Amino acid sequence: MFNLRLNSYALDPRGLGFGEWQVFELLREQLWYRPNSGIYIKLIVMLGKCKQPEKAHALFLAMIDEGCVVNHEAYTALLSAYSRSGLFDKAFSLLEKMKNTPDCQPDVHTYSVLIKSCLQVVAFDKVPVLLSDMANQGIKPNTVTYNTLIDAYGKAKRFAEMESTLLEMLREGKCEPDVWTMNSTLRAFGSSGQIETMEKCYEKFQSAGIEPNIKTFNILLDSYGKAEKYEKMSAVMEYMQKYHFSWTIVTYNVVIDAFGRAGDLKQMEYLFRLMRSERIKPSCVTLCSLVRAYGRAGKAEKIGGVLRFIENSDVMLDIVFFNCLVDAYGRLGCFAEMKGVLEMMKKKGCKPDKITYRTMIKAYKIGGMTSCAKELQGLMRMPDETRLEMGKPDFR
Known part of the structure; x- marks a missing residue:
């Protein structure tokens, strides 16, 4: 039992911090401990997902030192760690080494991992090379x-x-x-x-x-919503209800945003209430959709209601939400409230960015408050050091 508990904790997918390394070291110190290739490979994979290729390489070497069998799975795990962090020179070098190492030949999984990493950084030119290499290897x-x-x-x-x-x-x-x-x-x-x-x-x-699965319907709903085909969107919703497809946070976010963009606040608010009654916790995406819709509809008091909801919840707010809030208040000409968002951001530990201030400048210009717009533009042109010495906002 002790062994199993240690293994499950060490393989926590959230990453390998100081505590996890301590547990792994404790495992290795036990008298009954025997090196296990499977545990090492899983740890290397986790380190790769956490973008820690150096630690993954160190663990790979430790695996060899302890006499574990190093096969194509171990090499693929390390190759994955390199490629996930964009270290393609090392990843491709390791691929060549695998080809020349007995019992460690790359397989379709090895190539699929490398192809996926290349595509994630938009390195499309590397894909034909890898596919051709696969064909040459008979894979x-x-x-x-x-x-x-x-x-x-x-x-x-x-x-x-x-x-x-x-x-x-x-x-x-x-x-x-x-x-x-x-x-x-x-x-x-x-x-x-x-x-x-x-x-x-x-x-x-x-x-x-x-x-189809729930993701299929979310894609259809999102596509119909953005194309303003609300009848078709409603038909998908009815189909999901008829065949008992449970809605997810993504489903609710998609339909709330769609009805908000359409200006159908009644339906949007109904879905928001339904979401909460289903005990699905609203996210920052949900709140952005509400704020944007109320801003377009000229409902400043409704935005206040969203902020009151936030006060009584534990939703983690991000810069995207605050920029939506700045934009909504700017559209409504609520300049005091718009400026107040900066104070709210400070309390939440979120720094304004260039989008925040450009949105404010645009609102001030439309509202005829040219002096306020010029002041912000002047601050944005200042070097960071000068602005910070003056106690002014950091635009980075």
């Missing part, structure tokens, strides 16, 4: 590889590459598209406003026997 992409490519190409609006990848996946035969493939494709077309194409794809995936 075929799997469903995960194809889904990674389709998702990245879709997000980058590289539709030609996305569609050719999907066709290649279908030609392969052994890599059946799944719900992840469907969701990535629908999101790509829906977010770019290609609603008809999105709907045709949805029908084709369904006819292929792929069942």
